[in-house]
Amino acid sequence: MPMSDRRSIATVCLSGTLEDKLTAAAAAGFDGVEIFENDLIASPESPARLREHCADLGLSIDLYQPFRDFEAVPPDVLAANLRRAERKFDVMEQLGADTMLVCSTVSPDAVDDDDLAAEQLHLLASMAAERGIRIAYEALAWGRFVNTYDHSWRIVRRADHPALGVCLDSFHVLSRGSDPAGIRTIPASKLFFLQLADAPRLDMNVLQWSRHYRLFPGQGSFDLTGFVKAVLDAGYDGPLSLEVFNDVFRQADPRHAAVDAMRSLVSLRETVAATSIPAPPKLSGHSFAELSVSGPQVAQALSQLGLSHVAQHRSKPVQLWQQGTVRVLLNENAAPGESAISALAMESADPAASAERAEKLLAPRLPREHQADEADLTAVAAPDGTSVFLCRTDSWLADFTPTGEAERDTGLTAIDHVALTQPFDHFDGAALFYRSLLGLHPESAAEFAAPFGLVRSLPMADAGHSVRIALSVAVLRRGDWAPGVQDPQHIAFASDDALASAKAMRALGLPVLEIPANYYDDLEARLALPPGLLAELREYSVLYDRDANGEFLHFYTPLAGSRVFFEVVQRIGGYAGYGAANAPVRMAAHRRARLSSGS
Numbered sequence: 001m002p003m004s005d006r007r008s009i010a011t012v013c014l015s016g017t018l019e020d021k022l023t024a025a026a027a028a029g030f031d032g033v034e035i036f037e038n039d040l041i042a043s044p045e046s047p048a049r050l051r052e053h054c055a056d057l058g059l060s061i062d063l064y065q066p067f068r069d070f071e072a073v074p075p076d077v078l079a080a081n082l083r084r085a086e087r088k089f090d091v092m093e094q095l096g097a098d099t100m101l102v103c104s105t106v107s108p109d110a111v112d113d114d115d116l117a118a119e120q121l122h123l124l125a126s127m128a129a130e131r132g133i134r135i136a137y138e139a140l141a142w143g144r145f146v147n148t149y150d151h152s153w154r155i156v157r158r159a160d161h162p163a164l165g166v167c168l169d170s171f172h173v174l175s176r177g178s179d180p181a182g183i184r185t186i187p188a189s190k191l192f193f194l195q196l197a198d199a200p201r202l203d204m205n206v207l208q209w210s211r212h213y214r215l216f217p218g219q220g221s222f223d224l225t226g227f228v229k230a231v232l233d234a235g236y237d238g239p240l241s242l243e244v245f246n247d248v249f250r251q252a253d254p255r256h257a258a259v260d261a262m263r264s265l266v267s268l269r270e271t272v273a274a275t276s277i278p279a280p281p282k283l284s285g286h287s288f289a290e291l292s293v294s295g296p297q298v299a300q301a302l303s304q305l306g307l308s309h310v311a312q313h314r315s316k317p318v319q320l321w322q323q324g325t326v327r328v329l330l331n332e333n334a335a336p337g338e339s340a341i342s343a344l345a346m347e348s349a350d351p352a353a354s355a356e357r358a359e360k361l362l363a364p365r366l367p368r369e370h371q372a373d374e375a376d377l378t379a380v381a382a383p384d385g386t387s388v389f390l391c392r393t394d395s396w397l398a399d400f401t402p403t404g405e406a407e408r409d410t411g412l413t414a415i416d417h418v419a420l421t422q423p424f425d426h427f428d429g430a431a432l433f434y435r436s437l438l439g440l441h442p443e444s445a446a447e448f449a450a451p452f453g454l455v456r457s458l459p460m461a462d463a464g465h466s467v468r469i470a471l472s473v474a475v476l477r478r479g480d481w482a483p484g485v486q487d488p489q490h491i492a493f494a495s496d497d498a499l500a501s502a503k504a505m506r507a508l509g510l511p512v513l514e515i516p517a518n519y520y521d522d523l524e525a526r527l528a529l530p531p532g533l534l535a536e537l538r539e540y541s542v543l544y545d546r547d548a549n550g551e552f553l554h555f556y557t558p559l560a561g562s563r564v565f566f567e568v569v570q571r572i573g574g575y576a577g578y579g580a581a582n583a584p585v586r587m588a589a590h591r592r593a594r595l596s597s598g599s
């Protein structure tokens with residue numbers, strides 16, 4: 001299966017002016033762009049100057065788009081449309097762009113007549129051919145008469161002009177549930193252009209879905225791999241070009257969005273054909289999590305959870321807190337009153353391959369200061385700035401000197417998951433980052449009404465469920481009128497017996513986040529739990545959930561410092577969720593705890 005090396009991006013994917021977009025696309029390594037007409041119209045640069053500008057940046061102009069509402073119209077409208085087309089060919093000539101996208105009509109002037117559409121497209125193609133231009137006809141999913149790729153292909157075939165072919169757009173094909181297998185029957189010479197977009201599965205009007213919710217490949221739930229394979233099997237050898245209309249990306253930093261976009265293409269190419277990227281090495285658990293802290297609050301919480309300060313870094317103000325294989329590093333480097341999760345470390349079967357994979361996927365490598373005899377750990381930055389290590393625990397433990405403090409046992413067995421609230425702009429990028437770099441798979445995505453607004457959550461895990469990361473984001477701007485709800489993050493520790501752990505931690509003086517009686521009354525009404533169990537849950541403020549696979553018991557600490565809290569979880573049977581139904585109760589409880597502690 002041949003695959004072109006060329007990677008393009010439509011300017012509509014990115015925020016800013018055309019200049020911002022081109023700079024970002026070039027910096028992320030794209031070879032070409034689709035120039036979206038509105039971006040050109042608003043640009044102060046002449047088309048000829050833009051051509052030079054793109055050439056200077058190493059970008060080819062692979063498509064000019066869109067030309068709308070052309071075909072199947074009465075003669076007077078046709079004359080006006082041809083005149084309009086000539087003007088746009090003038091622009092394309094100056095731009096040096098040789099392919100124009102014509103999308104299927106939505107005009108009330110058009111009629112349902114394939115012969116007429118074909119005849120008029122033939123005419124347009126012959127005018128284009130005289131200028132050295134090709135016409136790529138695209139079926140919009142909401143086109144008035146032509147809204148499937150096979151229909152656009154029937155018209156192109158009927159028109160039968162060498163300068164007329166189809167543009168395939170994965171969104172239009174997959175949003176309508178069309179089977180991409182039929183693409184294999186289209187001759188390669190008629191596949192003029194390929195646009196790629198993913199999307200979340202949503203039950204909504206297809207135009208709204210397309211204009212606001214498209215995603216880069218791998219961020220949504222479409223089978224882009226199967227789609228691209230069908231197009232490549234048909235012999236397409238043009239660029240793979242991203243065309244993503246998305247409200248969040250439209251306002252996000254285009255430099256970051258362009259890197260996300262390129263990462264999505266690198267990752268997609270890996271799934272479509274063998275590439276030179278090392279496969280994600282097997283993960284076997286969280287090696288450590290590092291917190292950036294100031295003052296004793298977090299250390300006190302860890303101590304009451306039953307971790308001990310067992311070792312001290314030889315050259316940095318970093319403490320190792322541990323219980324068995326549960327390891328948390330405290331780095332005394334935060335501003336007063338602040339706390340945050342600064343790093344996640346995963347145990348990798350092959351850290352060197354992990355590092356190479358991260359580099360191929362454009363993950364920014366973090367500079368590390370270390371002494372000559374200390375472990376040189378590779379760390380990369382996640383989109384929100386969190387450091388991500390892929391390492392072996394034995395490689396870094398030697399950098400720590402034992403304090404002599406004894407370990408305690410409150411039943412903690414591992415870091416179950418790390419929960420990271422993402423900045424609004426970074427959620428889809430973060431999901432793609434963890435998915436592509438670490439090979440994590442998204443689990444049960446959820447959206448729920450929380451006390452301070454709608455929250456979307458996306459837990460991700462490796463195949464063996466040894467590493468879990470739970471991403472969440474405020475779907476709209478966060479309700480920041482309320483103190484104490486600013487993007488909290490937490491580490492969840494696993495226990496084989498949450499109630500026993502709660503008792504042991506109470507004995508150590510841990511203040512558990514208090515859950516109101518109403519919650520337990522509702523639990524009783526819904527699930528009719530055994531009275532003895534319910535009484536214990538209530539007594540220790542332990543939350544409960546169950547599904548077809550098993551049960552889940554979990555409890556929380558109040559916030560320690562500005563952003564961080566802890567959770568203890570017990571999974572019974574095959575329960576693989578995160579107690580999402582309880583999250584709003586937890587958030588309200590954190591707000592209450594904040595107000596009563598006066599912080």
Ligand SMILES: O=C(O)c1ccc(O)c(O)c1
Pocket residue numbers: 065066101103138140169195210211243
């Ligand atoms: O939403 C639109 O109008 C639109 C325009 C051009 C495209 O290529 C497309 O897929 C959609």
Ligand SMILES: [Mg+2]
Pocket residue numbers: 138169195243
């Ligand atoms: Mg398109």
